[in-house]
Amino acid sequence: MTKATILVVDDDVANIEIMNAVLEDDYDVCFATTGEEAIDTARSVDPDLVLLDIMLPGLDGFEVCRQLKLDPVLADVPVIFMTGLGDTEDEMRGLALGAIDYVAKPIQPAVLRARVGNHVELKRLRDKLAELAVTDALTGLSNRRQLERTLEGEWVRLCRTGDWLSVIMLDIDFFKQFNDTYGHVAGDRCIVMIAASLNRALRRMTAVTARYGGEEFVCILPGADPATAKQVAEEIRRQVNALQIPHESSKVGPCVTVSIGVASARCTGETTPERWIAEADKQLYLSKVAGRDRSIATEFEVPCLG
Structure with a gap:
């Protein structure tokens, strides 16, 4: 100790x-x-x-x-x-x-x-x-409460320098169908394996990863510009695909996949940290509409006052 x-x-x-x-x-x-x-x-x-x-x-x-x-x-x-x-x-x-x-x-x-x-x-x-x-009991990741605290703190810190902040939001594709097919014990095991793949994808990054709720996860990447955040999102997708978790009820393919939304912007006092979550959620929705098993990213603009 x-x-x-x-x-x-x-x-x-x-x-x-x-x-x-x-x-x-x-x-x-x-x-x-x-x-x-x-x-x-x-x-x-x-x-x-x-x-x-x-x-x-x-x-x-x-x-x-x-x-x-x-x-x-x-x-x-x-x-x-x-x-x-x-x-x-x-x-x-x-x-x-x-x-x-x-x-x-x-x-x-x-x-x-x-x-x-x-x-x-x-x-x-x-x-x-x-x-x-502030820890998710199943995965050991941060829970939603801790995520919101961390996002607020990083936003305040990065506003001092106007640096980049990126947020990644991801969802396990057709997870309800996975639970219906394999049972909730297998569903929990799947969530734990996805959480581990996130840690592997982010092991060289200064980042916080949280289970946002159910089968949804969020990653906060302080200082990560849009290109870096997109690369991280694709590495997450690659790590998940490499797990090869069978999912016969998926409409995407034979194995478990994830859909990912990415939002990046420079931090200023003219917005709020919740904006990153909202923008990443929009991109996650677009990823699902586009066919899932992909990442879609945006670099959103923060309004200038005066």
Whole structure:
């Protein structure tokens, strides 16, 4: 199991050395000595837990905690305050800001080790539950909820540079007839094999693949221009055809095939991420109308304001 990362924030070097000695065998430990450095380091290393002193030069621990909890990437990282103040009011203030625990100074190694261990394990469990909530149980791909989150995030990121974003949508041809002929167990097996073929086709790409619903899949290709996206779509089709899954009820051929729609455009603030899904869906429809077992792509234009 990969070691959890602990960020220790304290301006006292002696305290840092003590905590490092206590934790280094079980965790990857990094350090910051000011509030500003703590925020920068947290954004850089994405720690699993933060041990945060209240009294810091510059931003104090309370303000650091507040800013961490406002960051969507770091909001769920548990924060344990370290204090020698022994002040109930300070403890209540820290808990109100989102801290989960306190460790009193001077540091007691056994107490520190136990509390860090408990909260790291709780975070791992929460992370696992969060992963399950956005994963399709049958295929292990992202589910529709995660796809929509990822698409939104990539669109925001790519809008900063005006880079390309491509979306591929595909559907298993005559899948209802497949289920009717071979049964739902075979249908599930077919879906799993298609999902695996998508992973093979995209293994060299920075991409997210999701089961969109039933026998439909969507792939998000950040930075992929129209030519690249079309090549990926054809590779997906080739991988699926190579499976040679028998489908005697198909009107396309003797084996399972897929129809694919591809939509590409440069990201700007003048559209929405849902536009890519809508355009890819249109191309998927055209692919089916044209006879299935093919990919049809479009490079759509984003309207310019003013």
